[in-house]
Amino acid sequence: MAEQQHEPYDFDTTVDRRGTWCVQWDGVADRFGVDGLLPFTISDMDFTTAPEVLAALRARVEHGVFGYTTWQQDDFLSAIAHWYATRYGTEIDTGQLVYGPSVLSQLSQLLQMWTEPGDGVVVHTPTYDGFRKAITGLGRELRAVPVGDGEALERELSRADAKVLVVCSPHNPTGRVWTADELARMAERAERHGVAVVSDEIHADFVHEGQVHVPWTRVAGAGRWAVVSSGSKSFNFPALTGSYGIIGDPADRAEYLRRMQTAEGLASPAVLSLTAHIAAYREGAAWLDAVRAYVVGNLAYVAERLSADLPELGWEPPQAGYLAWIDLRAAGVVDDEALQRVLVEREKVAVMGGAVYGAPGFVRLNVGCPRAKVERGVEALIRAVRTVTSSPSGV
DSSP states (O other), X not given: OOOOOBTTBOOSSOOOOTTSOOHHHHTHHHHHSOSSOEEEOSSOOSSOOOHHHHHHHHHHHHHOOOOOOOSOSHHHHHHHHHHHHHHHSOOOOGXXXXXXXXXXXXXXXXXXXXXXXXXXXXXXXXXXXXXXXXXXHTTOEEEEEETTOHHHHHHHHTSTTEEEEEEESXXXXXXXXXXXXXXXXXXXXXXXXXXXXXXXXXXXXXXXXXXXXXXXXXXXXXXXEEEEEOSHHHHTOGGGOOEEEEESSHHHHHHHHHIIIIISOOOXXXXXXXXXXXXXXXXXXXXXXXXXXXXXXXXXXXXXHHHHHOGGGOOOOOSBSSEEEEEOGGGTOOOHHHHHHIIIIISOEEXXXXXXXXXXXXXXXXXXXXXXXXHHHHHHHHHHHXXXXXXXXXX
């Protein structure tokens, strides 16, 4: 498949991230035990952020003063409202907005507000490992519901100690985009059972053609709810920190802000995060459309190669995101450890195993990178699958 340029942006040129304290590249040994692997792991991209964001950051750095900062100002709030209006056709009440250092930090605060130790928190499986760590780390009980299983969702929400439903919209790691009807049914069930909802929508901007992201604000009823999100995933600046939320109930919103400003001591946000968000949401749409198109090409390449070499998988690209969630069980992969051993020791690549998300037999391959890197990763995966399925020991 030929490389495609998306003028005026260049996504094919490799940016060397080694030696930049990068988790995906420099921290690979922390998870895989070996340095120097080619990584397809944590969900950030290998692309530089939008030039409009870089220009805004340079201008802010040139100012030279980085004092305490407020997020409660119109430049930031109106940029978020502008993004929702132009990207999703959704009007939001800027008075409902809050700020946080990350979506997981916001989730943690909301869980502490709305649950007690031992309470049940319902999530869809496979489950993003950050959710699992946040929920179990707070002493709450994770209640797993398979994606798309309405009966299981009803059963778990109806339990007396079920207090929060965490919705990943779109879903990580599967890339599933929830329909408006699916979300409305979730909202109705949660409200009927008195269960609060936290909708993590950080992957929303990467919904692909033919799919529509529906913000939770459009289906939320009278019950407790919050949306948590950030421009950092879409525009690739998570290291700047910073996220925002939308909390429906005024009392809950006030309590969240009290906790952040007092107990957490986070009254002042990261000024460069505010700067990046404003520039991204006001000026970055063209860059995002271009990078999304490039990722779609990468996913199409993965589908092409798997169809040719492992047709039994029947793999199709996800509805959203740059994470290829691949079920390898039809190819005979039954031992995740053996597959990881071959990928690391023989192929010298790092790919997230499905067991991390509670789904052995799957892998999650990050294709938010130049096409040449994707090609190396897919070829390595195909060879590794053939190795472990031809030899039980993987050698």
